[in-house]
Amino acid sequence: MRGLPLSGLKKPGTPVARGPAGGIREDGGRGSQEQTILVVGEPEAEFLARAMFPGAEVIASVKETALAEYMAGRVRPHVVVVDPTVTPRGETVEQWVGRLQISFPGIEVIILPAGQGSGRERRPLGAPATAETRVIGQETVAVWSPKGGVGKTFVAINLACASAISTGGNTCLLDLDLHSGDVACNLDLLEGPSIIDILSNLSDMRPETMERFTVVHPSSGLQVLAAPKRPELSDLVESQHVRTILSLARRRWGLVFVDTPPDITSEVVGECIDQASKIVMVVTQDVAALRQAKMALDILKRIGVGQKEGLAVVVNRVSHQSLFPVSRIEEYLEVEVLGAIPEDRKSAEKAGMDGKPVVLYSRNEASQAFWEILGRLIPGLVTGGECSGQKKRRRFGLW
Ligand SMILES: Nc1ncnc2c1ncn2[C@@H]1O[C@H](COP(=O)(O)OP(=O)(O)O)[C@@H](O)[C@H]1O
Ligand SMILES: [Mg+2]
Known part of the structure; x- marks a missing residue:
């Protein structure tokens, strides 16, 4: 988190980060006559797919079946090649493939023979090194600001989704803005449990049990613990609960992002700041937001948090x-600026309406800025040299 190259924060047209597997061309390669392939599984499966279809274009290689399903609908590849070791949620590979075939009758779906698609030791010599899932230790990232409306939720959602994509779903986002949390609304996850459902189970809960109370965001694989569905329920959540939930989530997923309320005096914010290994303070370019941020930073420094x-x-x-x-x-502010997200009202509104954060789209400056920020926030998490600005072959348009 030191010595960030501020010159690279936002320059229109600069090559910037995208998801570990790049993005996808929105026409799925149909603009040309080339056969297009979507690979679902380990890097070895991509190698095999290339060998099976010489001359075809692999438009994306992903590990998550939910993400693959979304992409298949979006880019309509000619063929989907499936590694038999992928693990769809709540169904077998065959069931998932059957469903895919019904949903997209025009797409050919091929399951690789068992034992050929995966396994590090079976990786053929010279196989291309593609993006790999990596879990970089444990980080609890609290996204906070003393001012409302500056984009805490927007930033928390996008960083967490990017992290989920990078780690193959090993990331959780806790919505601890208990009175007015809108993570679930922004990700189109309004059905399902919330933090209230977890409370009576907390005393002897094991980290894995957390999954029963989170909702998976299909496009990114992010696990979301939603805020209470009604504001009057939020008083049921005590700071002791928040402490336990943060600890369980950290042990279950390693990477935990937290969306917070603006009130610096709230016990919940205190708990989040206490437990966070990284704090991302969101500010905007207006006098009030900057003054409040300065004051809050002074307070944090006085209590020793600023030294973190x-x-x-x-x-x-x-x-x-x-x-x-x-x-x-x-x-x-006398604090390192990790990055800058451009004003992009159209994309922000569309993301909220579709439940698809901007990091899912690579032809978008805000998305690119988020990938860069994540690379700086958790070094090593985003693969592929995106953060160094290194130019990569642009294979896809949407990620
Ligand atoms: N970079 C941005 N460009 C355009 N609109 C944005 C941007 N960031 C946030 N917004 C919009 O601003 C509003 C407030 O953002 P939100 O994340 O809910 O703020 P907070 O959580 O701090 O209250 C939302 O409608 C959101 O879509
Ligand atoms: Mg918010």
């Missing part, structure tokens, strides 16, 4: 027309 290496700022809704360039904001 993991405290950094994300500037959201950045506009070139502002009188407060990102470099000045960093000077004023």
